[in-house]
Amino acid sequence: MTKTTMSRRGVLKTGAIAGAGLALPTYLSAASHAGFTNAPQGDTVTLGFNVPQSGPYADEGADELRAYELAVEHLNGEGDGGMLNTFSSKALEGNGILGKKVEYVTGDTQTKSDAARASAKSMIEKDGAVMITGGSSSGVAIAVQGLCQEAGVIFMAGLTHSNDTTGKDKKANGFRHFFNGYMSGAALAPVLESQYGSDRKAYHLTADYTWGWTQQESIAAATEALGWETVNNVLTPLAQTDFSSYIAPVLNSGADVLVLNHYGGNMVNSLTNAVQFGLREKMIDGKQFEIVVPLFSRLMARGAGENIKGILGSTNWHWSLQDEGSKAFVQSFGTKYGFPPSQAAHTCYVQTLLYADAVARAGSFNPCAVVEALEGFEFDGLGNGPTLYRAEDHQCFKDVLVVRGKENPTSEFDLLEVVEVTPRAQVEYAPDHPMFAGGTLGECNPGA
Secondary structure (H helix, E strand, C coil), X not given: XXXXXXXXXXXXXXXXXXXXXXXXXXXXXXXXXXXXXXXXXXXXXXXXXXECCCCCCHHHHHHHHHHHHHHHHHHCCCCCCHHHCCCXXXXXXXXXXXXXXXEEEEEECXXXXXXXXXXXXXXXXXXXXXXXXXXXXXXXXXXXXXXXXXXXXXXXXXXXXXXXXXXXXXXCCEEECCCCHHHHHHHHHHHHHHHHCCCCEEEEEEECCHHHHHHHHHHHHHHHCCCCEEEEEXXXXXXXXXXXXXXXXXXXXXXXXXXXXXXXXXXXXXXXXXXXXXXHHCEECCEEXXXXXXXXXXXXXXXXXXXXXXXXXXXXXXXXXXXXXXXXXXXXXXXXXXXXXXXXXXXXXHHHHHHHHHHHHHCCCCHHHHHHHHCCEEECCCCCCCEEECCCCCEEECCEEEEEECCCCCXXXXXXXXXXXXXXXXXXXXXXXXXXXXXXXXXXXXXX
């Protein structure tokens, strides 16, 4: 016989009962491919890639777009298949998604929340996008995630590191593969203590938006727990390009560490200014002055040039990893573009595959079926080792990398070395952790 129940997301779940065992559940919308926003018609499905093509995070956006294009090729059965070959789930067959060829539209977030929402809204309403993904700013991610929740489409976040994305601003229709500020603190603080000691005074410069706030809170809490003192925290505008006026006060603060809670072009500029002021050569009470960049990437390291040497930070993924999934992705990306991918490219490529795989496993594009398929999903073969998409907040949990700027790079791409692969267990936290308090996941919205 067949048992049919209504899941908590409002999706009919049907499973055959045979003897004492239950068959694995399947996920079905009430009308399979109807009754939800932008239900694909015909033999194609449209995805919306919303990335910063201008603004301080434009370099990240360009690499994200490259990764999205590569993912579409692989989903449609073109190229070498990349991570489809190493992904632990084997639901994808290289024939599109549920047999529909994948097409895509793009938008420019401009690293501005209003522009990003307008771009995503156009892709949903005018282009028929059934899923939106992308972004390199947590402010953008949170804004677009909210829009997708209202519109009834899935949002697969790109590069977003604020605790709030899967904390107080989490949404049932939104999912994040990228790690967060808390995880950076948990991974980085023990390395900072071993390298620089527990008796340190830190001065923070912090990007004045959701990512900067939660990143600074996370790093301060993790380092203070080990004995560091936070001397000051100064907020800086996202649009700032010259940080000289912010660096000068550091010299007379008594601090012996400068923590730059900046990303992209902001970090390149603030680090450059800090070096110009001679901070890296200073001695404070017998201690060498140090600079820490809690979150950075190869793209930022390239922009910072010589200034990045020896500086510690954390990253979501790095192209030098030797697991089979990472090697497959690096090979595919390098063959197509002539250089290795960034962490932004990696997380965006993976998110596209994870969405497509969830649709395939669910047997439907209905966003509520996709939510059911992703919640609690455990997988491997996409880099960073065994990974869980936690049901309670839609945050991925996986290994986190602590990296350092190489002293003797062999090329413009070989700029970071992995100091430590922090095991997933060290960066995990309870869903009700105070840094993630407020807000509720809510219910999936299938839209129309």
